[in-house]
Amino acid sequence: AQSVDQPDAHVTLSEGASLELRCSYSYSAAPYLFWYVQYPGQSLQFLLKYITGDTVVKGTKGFEAEFRKSNSSFNLKKSPAHWSDSAKYFCALEGTGYQNFYFGKGTSLTVIP
Amino acid sequence: NSKVIQTPRYLVKGQGQKAKMRCIPEKGHPVVFWYQQNKNNEFKFLINFQNQEVLQQIDMTEKRFSAECPSNSPCSLEIQSSEAGDSALYLCASSVTGDEQYFGPGTRLTVL
Structure with missing residues (x-):
């Protein structure tokens, strides 16, 4: 069965530090993976996706993510972090069946100025 | 920012009542998704359309929910007989290709 796990419900760091939000997935075939962000009071916004090819994908707002097949991970990274990055981040997997998506429970990121 | 419009933003129903919510996808997006997000932030995919087709x-x-995306009208999701467990945030998303999705603000349903 397909699933997405975001093991860290909350992450807090100081502005200027490097951020890495963890995401692991379970899927038997080649995955399509996504990151979305939800700023306070706003809708989910697309950040980036991995379909195939380069294992490091770059997205909007200076974020990038690295796909690692060896440990089924798709971690989101940014350096340096800015206070405006404080938001909730969701990792998602496109699974079997036509366009069926699975989301993780999200990681709430707080960047302290 | 997403241009997906969802109405109403809040919906309160009694058990057994019908609950209907609407979604206008972004212009030019033929694929529409509906998700249910519970209080634990868990997303559940409900249904998706390409143009008017499920x-x-x-x-x-299939059993209690009905949804449609008629041409030239908003998409809709209707719960025929609401149950307490249906209380959640219902999110609509649209997409050009079906992978990168653009989400609306959601309709928060409370079933008393």
């Missing part, structure tokens, strides 16, 4: 839906949707 692509996929889960069993729950």
Whole structure:
């Protein structure tokens, strides 16, 4: 069965530090993976996706993510972090069946100025 | 920012009542998704459309939920007989190709 796990419900760091939000997935075939962000009071916004090819994908707002097949991970990274990055981040997997998506429970990121 | 419009933003119903919510996808987006997000932030895919055709839906949707995306009208999701467990945030998303999705603000349903 397909699933997405975001093991860290909350992450807090100081502005200027490097951020890495963890995401692991379970899927038997080649995955399509996504990151979305939800700023306070706003809708989910697309950040980036991995379909195939380069294992490091770059997205909007200076974020990038690295796909690692060896440990089924798709971690989101940014350096340096800015206070405006404080938001909730969701990792998602496109699974079997036509366009069926699975989301993780999200990681709430707080960047302290 | 997403231009997906969802109405109403809040919906309160009694058990057994019908609950209907609407979604206007972004212009030029033929693929529409509906998700249910519970209080634990867990997303559940409900149904998706390409233009007016259902692509996929889960069993729950088939039994008590009905949805449609008529041409030139908003898409809609209706719960025929609401239950307390249906209380959640219902999110609509649209997409050009079906992978990168643009989400609306959601309709928060409370079933008393």
